[in-house]
Amino acid sequence: MTAGDELPPLEIPITRTLVVAGAIASRDYQDVHHDAESARQKGSPDIFMNILTTNGLVGRYITDHFGPTAELRRVAIRLGAPNYPGDTMVLTGRVEEVDGDTATVRVVGANGIGKHVTGTVTVTVPGGAAVTVTPSESPA
Numbered sequence: 001m002t003a004g005d006e007l008p009p010l011e012i013p014i015t016r017t018l019v020v021a022g023a024i025a026s027r028d029y030q031d032v033h034h035d036a037e038s039a040r041q042k043g044s045p046d047i048f049m050n051i052l053t054t055n056g057l058v059g060r061y062i063t064d065h066f067g068p069t070a071e072l073r074r075v076a077i078r079l080g081a082p083n084y085p086g087d088t089m090v091l092t093g094r095v096e097e098v099d100g101d102t103a104t105v106r107v108v109g110a111n112g113i114g115k116h117v118t119g120t121v122t123v124t125v126p127g128g129a130a131v132t133v134t135p136s137e138s139p140a
Contacts, residue, residue, distance in 0.1 A: 001103050001125060007065045007093035012057060014049065014111065016085040022053025049083035054117050058107055061091045066103075066125045073102065077119030087111045093121075101125055 012018075023033035028050045031038035039047045058077055063070045083089055089111045097104040102124045109117040 001066075001095060001098055003095055003098050005095040007061070007095075007105065010061050010064065010091045012089045012091065014083045014085055014087045014089055016047070019047050019049050019053070019083070019085055022056070023050050026050060026052035026056075028052060044082070046084045049116075051077075051079055054079065054083070054109070057089070058091065058109065058117060058119070058121060061093065061107065062105060062121050062123050065093070066123055069126050071124045072121060073124055074122040075119070076121075077107070077117050079117055081111060081114035081116050083111055083116050087113070089116055096120070101127065 020034045023029070030050070032042055032044060033047055033050050036047050039045075055075060055077060058075060059072055062072060089109045091107060091109045093105045093107045095103050096106050102122060105121045105123060107117070107119055107121055108115055
């Protein structure tokens, strides 16, 4: 784990099921996350992902890379372009700073219309080594 290290990209298909399930799991029952007609009436072309689902996917991205002993210490994200069903979000990351067994990682998640999420994650990895988990080993 060294400053400047690039994390491999993670492609996440944005499905209607992912958007709705993420909203329900995080108890976010706002209609724009599950009712397409209500979302359109409020000016959106379709339902869109909520910030709590995005936050979880960013955390998954970091722990998939740094391994099962990684501890997220701080997640600071900002949303931009919405994640709509039918698109794909590609998460990328770069280690910005390392202090002992703790790293600060800059994360960007982009989709077909722009940057959906930007931010930083502070992660502690006992032993300081990254262990990338392959997607086939990682839960969806």
